[in-house]
Amino acid sequence: MLDDGSIAEAALLVDSFGPTSPLVRLARLASPACRVEPQLLRRLRLDCVPEADVSVEQELWFSDLVASRGQAITFSDAVSRVLRSRLREGREREDATVAKARRAIAELHRDLPRVLRLEDELAWAEIYNDDETIRTMTDQLLGALLAGRDGLDQWLARAWPNLPAGLKRTPQGEQLAEVAAARGAIVDPVSTGSHAPNMADFAHLLPLATVLLARDRQTLRIKVRPDEATHAIDVPDTRSQLLSVRTADTTWSGPIAGGHVTTLDIGTGAVALLTEAGAEYELEADTEHALFDIEMLPADHGTSLMISFDDADRTHFMLVDTGTRRTGELIEARLRDGSTRSIDVLVLTHIDSNSVAGAIELLRNDDVELMINDVWFNGFEDLGQS
Amino acid sequence: MKPPVSLADAAKALHALAPSGRATEIVLQMCGLQLPMAGPTTFAGGTEDSARPTDHGVHLGSGAGQPEPATTIPPSVRRLEPVRQASPSTSLSPDPLNDEADRPSAPPPVFLPLLSSRVSTDLLRAAGTVAMPGDHVDLNAVVKALTMARPLVSLPRLDVPTLAAGLHVMIDVGEAMEQFVEDQQDVIRHLRRAVGDPITVSYVADDPQRRGGPERRRVTWHPYVAPPAGRPVVVLSDVGCGFPRRPDATSAWLALTRSLQLRGCRVVVLAPVRPQRIPRALERGCEVVIWDRMTGRKRAAELVRLSDA
Numbered sequence: 015m016l017d018d019g020s021i022a023e024a025a026l027l028v029d030s031f032g033p034t035s036p037l038v039r040l041a042r043l044a045s046p047a048c049r050v051e052p053q054l055l056r057r058l059r060l061d062c063v064p065e066a067d068v069s070v071e072q073e074l075w076f077s078d079l080v081a082s083r084g085q086a087i088t089f090s091d092a093v094s095r096v097l098r099s100r101l102r103e104g105r106e107r108e109d110a111t112v113a114k115a116r117r118a119i120a121e122l123h124r125d126l127p128r129v130l131r132l133e134d135e136l137a138w139a140e141i142y143n144d145d146e147t148i149r150t151m152t153d154q155l156l157g158a159l160l161a162g163r164d165g166l167d168q169w170l171a172r173a174w175p176n177l178p179a180g181l182k183r184t185p186q187g188e189q190l191a192e193v194a195a196a197r198g199a200i201v202d203p204v205s206t207g208s209h210a211p212n213m214a215d216f217a218h219l220l221p222l223a224t225v226l227l228a229r230d231r232q233t234l235r236i237k238v239r240p241d242e243a244t245h246a247i248d249v250p251d252t253r254s255q256l257l258s259v260r261t262a263d264t265t266w267s268g269p270i271a272g273g274h275v276t277t278l279d280i281g282t283g284a285v286a287l288l289t290e291a292g293a294e295y296e297l298e299a300d301t302e303h304a305l306f307d308i309e310m311l312p313a314d315h316g317t318s319l320m321i322s323f324d325d326a327d328r329t330h331f332m333l334v335d336t337g338t339r340r341t342g343e344l345i346e347a348r349l350r351d352g353s354t355r356s357i358d359v360l361v362l363t364h365i366d367s368n369s370v371a372g373a374i375e376l377l378r379n380d381d382v383e384l385m386i387n388d389v390w391f392n393g394f395e396d397l398g399q400s
Numbered sequence: 401m402k403p404p405v406s407l408a409d410a411a412k413a414l415h416a417l418a419p420s421g422r423a424t425e426i427v428l429q430m431c432g433l434q435l436p437m438a439g440p441t442t443f444a445g446g447t448e449d450s451a452r453p454t455d456h457g458v459h460l461g462s463g464a465g466q467p468e469p470a471t472t473i474p475p476s477v478r479r480l481e482p483v484r485q486a487s488p489s490t491s492l493s494p495d496p497l498n499d500e501a502d503r504p505s506a507p508p509p510v511f512l513p514l515l516s517s518r519v520s521t522d523l524l525r526a527a528g529t530v531a532m533p534g535d536h537v538d539l540n541a542v543v544k545a546l547t548m549a550r551p552l553v554s555l556p557r558l559d560v561p562t563l564a565a566g567l568h569v570m571i572d573v574g575e576a577m578e579q580f581v582e583d584q585q586d587v588i589r590h591l592r593r594a595v596g597d598p599i600t601v602s603y604v605a606d607d608p609q610r611r612g613g614p615e616r617r618r619v620t621w622h623p624y625v626a627p628p629a630g631r632p633v634v635v636l637s638d639v640g641c642g643f644p645r646r647p648d649a650t651s652a653w654l655a656l657t658r659s660l661q662l663r664g665c666r667v668v669v670l671a672p673v674r675p676q677r678i679p680r681a682l683e684r685g686c687e688v689v690i691w692d693r694m695t696g697r698k699r700a701a702e703l704v705r706l707s708d709a
Contacts (some may be wrong), residue, residue: 124508226473
């Protein structure tokens with residue numbers, strides 16, 4: 015990110031060449047260009063700084079103002095910012111010269127790809143305080159992104175530091191910032207989730223980041239450590255990483271970026287997780303830790319329900335009615351083989367044979383009887399106690 | 401016996417199958433390779449070297465499906481797959497940055513050389529001019545020989561300026577001269593028009609007496625071969641006096657000009673540098689012409705006069 019420190023250093027560097035020297039004047043005029051080729055430098059020198067000799071071209075080419083050189087040179091982001099800022103300040107004084115420089119860059123760059131020419135034009139729009147052009151070009155960039163223009167996201171990441179401040183401040187600029195940040199650009203931090211840009215249209219362009227989840231009974235924790243995680247999903251790698259979590263009762267939406275863990279109460283039912291890219295994930299219901307488990311036992315024409323729940327110590331069983339004799343035999347078998355350890359309470363709701371016949375079978379055996387801790391009977395005695 | 405499988409085979413198979421990112425990573429690991437880590441896009445590298453583009457870098461996912469994230473998760477963690485995926489609202493409108501629709505229709509920019517065309521022609525002709533015996537008899541020399549009773553083995557001829565000795569051009573393609581490539585080629589074009597054949601060209605870098613060759617590509621270079629004795633030489637170089645200053649290169653060029661002088665070769669250096677940066681020692685060994693617009697036709701006339709001397 016271009017902070018005040020790096021800008022100040024760049025300003026000192028520029029001044030070390032002499033703020034009004036032919037080299038600095040040439041650099042200033044070349045600064046709006048996305049790249050400076052030898053012929054562009056030549057044209058700017060001859061047209062705009064005619065008193066400068068050829069040595070100035072070579073001196074600038076190999077100066078510390080230059081970040082990279084090959085078939086063309088580019089200035090470092092901070093130096094570029096300083097030079098453009100000074101060009102903007104002095105533009106009115108040297109209007110004719112600046113206009114010549116603008117023409118020269120446009121002509122020499124006529125054969126560059128459109129996006130690079132747009133980069134030049136955005137720089138000039140900022141120098142000329144042309145907000146209208148900046149807005150138009152921002153819309154063009156967004157349109158091109160949506161149209162799937164190849165490589166535009168990579169270009170955004172590279173060009174981002176020197177794009178006009180006027181572009182970055184707009185909602186569209188925030189969207190472009192997300193794309194640039196996803197491709198490695200260092201952009202200003204986004205403020206809060208509620209102001210996070212709507213990335214739904216662009217999320218499919220962004221790389222994915224893995225988010226680790228931990229479901230623990232009725233709690234869902236988001237962005238846990240790998241050793242704590244139970245599940246993983248992929249979300250678009252935006253700076254805010256918005257996620258929606260939907261249960262049967264509630265919906266939560268918010269950012270999940272940053273180093274802290276988000277904890278939500280989700281119950282035991284299924285949970286839907288929706289990302290900005292339109293992907294929907296499903297966390298299945300937690301049957302292992304359900305509040306109650308209700309099993310309908312085979313009771314022919316009768317009724318028999320086995321209700322179970324866990325507490326910290328063990329699983330508890332409540333048997334409501336016992337169906338027919340065969341149902342009783344089944345329950346006895348489960349008690350004997352240990353799949354049901356014991357029955358905490360046997361509830362007999364009425365004395366129809368298809369509800370109590372199984373109980374007669376169960377209570378016939380003393381050892382089975384010992385496995386039933388309590389009986390609630392819809393009889394005078396029990397009802398009297400309640 | 402199974403035929404060996406080369407990395408090229410693996411690359412072709414990957415290209416044909418176009419597997420997912422994770423599958424590609426696994427195949428590369430089987431070949432003992434690893435995908436580079438994704439990092440900040442400072443646009444390093446390549447011709448972008450200039451770190452600046454081509455606006456088409458290698459991209460991941462623009463319109464062609466998103467890559468799988470690189471995070472490694474423990475085997476116990478269950479990676480969920482989407483149960484539903486909304487289609488991206490890709491615009492059906494044409495790309496507003498379409499190149500062809502928006503390209504300016506003006507003619508291509510004109511190349512701006514360091515010297516104007518007329519000055520170039522005059523200067524380069526002058527550089528290639530040497531004094532050689534012409535058709536006319538040097539009567540003064542004949543009379544002098546006879547009066548001194550010296551036999552005349554051959555008739556002495558008057559020297560005339562001529563381009564007949566040919567020309568050897570040494571083009572410095574070292575790093576310091578990389579921004580003047582087009583200017584160097586422009587000079588060659590002018591030379592061929594002004595001097596015609598024969599012109600020999602030798603590409604060198606920094607130390608001209610080490611290696612050089614007939615092409616810019618260094619693989620074609622060989623140990624230095626001096627031009628024929630008496631052939632004028634034109635050097636296109638900053639001779640180490642530009643930015644950054646390279647004293648070793650300057651010494652090397654000085655040594656070369658001295659050795660060429662001894663061979664009777666006249667040396668003219670076109671240097672894109674400020675006059676104050678040229679050491680006097682170099683000026684004694686050769687003619688230095690400042691390769692810039694400040695050099696006019698007057699300098700060409702001087703060179704012709706000097707060739708007569």
